[in-house]
Amino acid sequence: MVIGILAMLIVKWTHIAQAPVVVKPSISPSVSPLTQVVTPIIRADIQIDSPQPNRQIYVGNETIPISGKAKGTWFFEGSFPIRLEDASGRVLATTKAHATGDWMTASFVPFTAQIVIPTSFSGTANIVLAKDNPSGLPQKDVSVHVAIEVVSSQY
Numbered sequence: 001m002v003i004g005i006l007a008m009l010i011v012k013w014t015h016i017a018q019a020p021v022v023v024k025p026s027i028s029p030s031v032s033p034l035t036q037v038v039t040p041i042i043r044a045d046i047q048i049d050s051p052q053p054n055r056q057i058y059v060g061n062e063t064i065p066i067s068g069k070a071k072g073t074w075f076f077e078g079s080f081p082i083r084l085e086d087a088s089g090r091v092l093a094t095t096k097a098h099a100t101g102d103w104m105t106a107s108f109v110p111f112t113a114q115i116v117i118p119t120s121f122s123g124t125a126n127i128v129l130a131k132d133n134p135s136g137l138p139q140k141d142v143s144v145h146v147a148i149e150v151v152s153s154q155y
Contacts, residue, residue, distance in 0.1 A: 046070040075103040076132035
């Protein structure tokens with residue numbers, strides 16, 4: 001009986017641990033990015049080192065470097081999609097993260113990418129890193145959102 005209960009808890013815990021989690025940090029315009037303490041987004045299957053959430057990106061720095069590490073299951077043929085969305089979810093730009101190591105593993109694999117901000121855009125945006133889903137099945141969609149603020153001037 002105890003073994004049956006433990007097995008049920010493990011199955012339940014495994015299902016919860018694999019459930020899609022979307023991280024959408026809020027942006028506080030009153031907090032200076034120089035005084036803000038931010039840690040990377042860390043989940044069981046992906047860690048995003050750059051950009052950090054809630055950072056201000058100034059127009060003039062139109063290319064945002066993206067880096068971190070993800071489990072090999074996030075990749076298909078060594079890459080996974082990334083998109084830049086405005087606050088209403090409209091896609092502004094797309095790119096792909098590329099594995100910098102062997103992606104055919106269940107372990108963490110470093111990745112890098114760059115996404116270009118349209119020069120005409122300013123405001124709240126989300127960088128959306130999406131686990132590649134070649135099946136197209138919506139129940140297998142997993143993504144992480146990194147909130148940023150694109151501002152027109154540093155002064």
